[in-house]
Amino acid sequence: MDNDSLAQRDRRVLWHPCTQMRDHETLPPIPIRCGQGVWLEDFNGKRYLDAISSWWVNLFGHANPRINAAIQNQLQNLEHVILAGFTHEPVVRLSERLIEIAPRGLAHCFYASDGSAALEIALKMSFHYWQNRGEKKRTRFINLANSYHGETLGALSVGDVALYKETYKPLLLEPIAVKSPDCYHRESGESWADYSTRTFADMERALEQYAGEVCAVVVEPLVQCAGSMRMYDPVYLKLLRQACDKYRVHLIADEIAVGFGRTGTMFACEQAGITPDLLCLGKGLTGGYLPLSACLTTDEIYQAFYAEYNARKAFLHSHSYTGNPLACSAALATLDIFRDDDVLNRNRKLVTHMARATAALAEHPHVAEVRQTGMILAMEMVKDRKTREPFPWQERRGLAVYRHALEQGALLRPLGDVIYFMPPYVITSEEIDFLAQVAREGIEAATRGD
The missing domain is CATH 3.90.1150.10 (Aspartate Aminotransferase, domain 1)
Structure with a gap:
């Protein structure tokens, strides 16, 4: 096997993600x-x-030898089982561990396979919560300019990077976009904190105007990664949490990319001392080994779905590989490394x-x-x-x-x-x-x- 022969085979059968395939005529995949x-x-x-x-x-x-060993050990016992009506030790233990280290107040974990899917869960869960509460007018979301949350249709809807979104606009929800606290645009001599505080006025106006029809505000805490790695100060998150409480709107924190130590703390929200209503995790969750994502939420949101079957309030959302034992074992090994090292x-x-x-x-x-x-x-x-x-x-x-x-x-x-x-x-x-x-x-x- 050599590079050239495999690259040629690749070009005959594969369509690569986020790629203009014609580029591979002059720059073959490696x-x-x-x-x-x-x-x-x-x-x-x-x-x-x-x-x-x-x-x-x-x-x-x-x-990584420790993550390898965890997956190999789990493989001897159970590779997968349906998580509807069944459970297993790795998914229970992982849920306990995540709730233990997450911002205080998050109490329940709902699993999927990738970041976009976790975002879809958060959007649906927030919307459905308000429906179950009888607040039927709440059907919209507020997002930040230059944000990115994934490429499935719901996640794409609440993003704001035209390169990914423009083509599919006729298929998408219409969020209420507000100015980003992106500090690249600050004035000369202006601090990150001052600029992020100043831009929050746009979010405050949007919440005041639309609160009665909004389910949630969706943000990437501290870094808008796919939006050119633009960054902002934690003070914005603190102000946002206060405003969401004031106007009775959920806060969805998309920490798919920025969670698990990327911003310097285990979760970016920690730097503002806040707890979101829904926290989306993925990417580094398994140390880069297997697809696994999670949406963590509060007991208040969970209880809005907890009812007799005939009440028709259940959250009927599912993925075939939800809570996969191999992925959960990789995640547990990843958390062990954080703890031990x-x-x-x-x-x-x-x-x-x-x-x-x-x-x-x-x-x-x-x-x-x-x-x-x-x-x-x-x-x-x-x-x-x-x-x-x-x-x-x-x-x-x-x-x-x-x-x-x-x-x-x-x-x-x-x-x-x-x-x-x-x-x-x-x-x-x-x-x-x-x-x-x-x-x-x-x-x-x-x-x-x-």
Whole structure:
């Protein structure tokens, strides 16, 4: 087996996600034979540092021996069982563990397979709650500009990235979009906290105007990941929790990408000291091993569905692989690593090193900003640093950085012209230095002559 033969077979039968397949005529997909730690290896023996955790899922490295052992042990006993009318020890134990570490007040776990599905659950659960309470006019949602929540139709509806959403607009719900607290747009000298506080006025107006017809506000806490890794201050979440309580509207926190230590705390909501009404988790939940997501909610919401069968109040939502035992075992092993290895404290050193390694890029003539929240760091390439004029999207400058990084042995998949690091937590300081060098060289190559 070699790279070329497998890539040719791939092109005959596969349709890859989030990809213009014609690009593969000149940039074939890279076949991966194995992975170890932060490294992926192709069939020709070339290695690539997985700087984006294989789409933000891998926390503790590829082929992690502890997660491997947990899955292998579970495989000897039970691979799957229907979760309607049945249960099993891994899903019960995982639910207990999640409720123990989640923001206080969340009391029940509903499982699915991926982030979009967890968001669908949260949207339906919130809407259905109000229906069960007799508040039939509540049928809408409030979202943030530049937000992203997944690509199934409900999740896509409450997102706001035109690239993903525009084509499907006739099929979608119409949320009430409000200004994002994205601090990229702050005034010179204005702090993140001040800007995020100032932009909250738009959310307050929307809640005041539409509260009686709104089920919930949906946000990605602290980082709008697919929206170019734009970031904001925790004060916005604190104000939002207060306002949702004031206007009797649910708060849905989409922590699919930012949960499990990505922002520096186990959950991003912790930095604002708040508890959402519904918390969506996924991606890193299983350490990047198997599809599993969850929607955690309060006992108040749970009780609105708890009734005699004839009342027709049950939440009739299901997925075939809900609460899969193998995935739950991987998740339990992942939580064990957090508990046993003092991961969050150890990550603080990596966070500091990432900032130091990329600091010089903040002065690059074609970098508008280097921003960071915990283990997420982003560098925004622009045509003009002073005016922040972007490069024309058709020029695909980010793709040039991606190509350069592959040549050098790094996986840096940009978001447009935003280059970012979101590595597994087992990365070393030396490997961070390597990524910083590759990114710097890639940005130089992509902007040379401008």
